[in-house]
Amino acid sequence: MSTAAAFSFKRPSVIPGFGLTLGFTLAYLSLIVLIPLSATFLKSTELGWNGFWQTVTDPRVVASYRVSFGTSLLAAVVNLFAGLLVAWVLVRYRFPGKRLIDALVDLPFALPTAVAGIALTALYAGNGWVGQFLEPLGLKVAFTPVGITVALIFIGLPFVVRSVQPVLQELEPELEEAAASLGASRLTTFRRVMLPSLMPALLTGFALAFARGLGEYGSVIFIAGNMPMISEITPLLIITKLEQYDYAGATAIAVAMLLISFVLLLLINLLQWWSRKRHTE
């Protein structure tokens, strides 16, 4: 296997345990991740190309892509701005309770998604704390695609903040000083000097939040209302197919989603590579 190649191409070192640790790593990775994932791709071939294509382009499935993509994109855009604002405020300004709030930003990572889901539903339902003010204005949030977006904003926020924060922290003040001394206004300095340096981190956070939103399930299904064609997300369709014992159909949609996720993963890796390159230059 590739292990043999890895050994012969390994740079010699006095540090022991390479064979043992790499062997265990590859075995465990294969058993838990690679074999089950490959089995899923293999299973989808049972349908044949036509069956696969028919399943993944079924109108209800296509509608679910539209819901999943639209809400994830919108939520990621909101998080792009909100995340930059929060990161900016946390890095640049001083105010009471800052450390507590900094820690709280990770809440969406730590809070189980089902809990977030029912809490947001309770808040944005017609009689909820927030919903009661929005509904008279004609804005229905819970049980609509807007609700899905709200849940995905919650889930995606830390990705942008935590991507931008370290870069903002290490931004050299000399650059801003130089821009200011050359007569640039604060806004111009931000737009022309700081924003370009923050761009890779911002885009990485955006892509991470978007990718997470596409696959998200727990926080969304409670607030979505799950109406076919309107507010049904793609992951839920996989579950629906499974409950109808349509394993081949569930697998086909899963494979379509996996392919999209892998492309996004590649894109994120490229962004991070670009960001590192810029950083070291």
Next chain:
Amino acid sequence: MTSSHSPVLTEAPWLRVTLIALALTFLALFLLLPLAAVITEALRGGIGAYWQAIVEPDALAAIRLTLTAAAIAVPLNLVFGVCAAWAIAKHEFRGKNLLTTLIDLPFAVSPVISGLIYVLMFGLQGWLGPWLSEHDIKIVFAVPGIVLATVFVTFPFVARELIPVMQEQGNDEEEAALTLGASGWQTFWRVTLPNVKWGLLYGVILCNARAMGEFGAVSVVSGHIRGQTNTLPLHVEILYNEYNFIAAFATASLLALLALVTLAAKSFVEWRAAQHAAAARLVSDQPAVAGSTA
């Protein structure tokens, strides 16, 4: 931090206050309010109803199963994370970047698909299904399936925290220990581990939070049998769908508490790690730093 910025490098006071207010309003609306909602809804029926929902047998069974799944998944991924970090951070070999990407793969997969892949492996319709049912082994819709799905979704946590920390540490100290006659194990326990313990703990905390809170993946493989294959998050869903809101939010409040404990532990570890790094900088003089970057 802020104090070191000269006036030309910061915004007008009114703008600063506006930005802070905007950020805080956003965070209050999206982070604090959901937390407050969980607690209020849980206590809507008074302390008695709250307590009743938590000590009810099905809830206790769910707590037990959640703890069991985490108690298996976290140590497994801890051992894996240490092995992977040792191989990747302490050695140079071809395909290293690919391996690192593959380790992160579970994060790119929707939780629902993380459950599905095990149904396709071990379910009745799956690759190993017929053989398993012949031998009367149940994996999917039983506890082993829940553990497997939990292991999958928490797979990268320890490894991805540990790899950069170990890489930053360099190999100098290990090489010195080995030259002085220490065995590989001694080097790991006495040199490497003390250096990376905070990074390791950080990974374990995040891994545990996800293991106890996972919903989508576990939901697909669980089969939702009350008292048997229900974890805490699944128990919350069942109660909620039965319109038993007080019990649902009471159970959810336990998970919210877990999240708060996680955040506190995480902040503590970050603080200690920063102290550790500062102390290390004080001890090591210029040549040693230059050596570790070479």
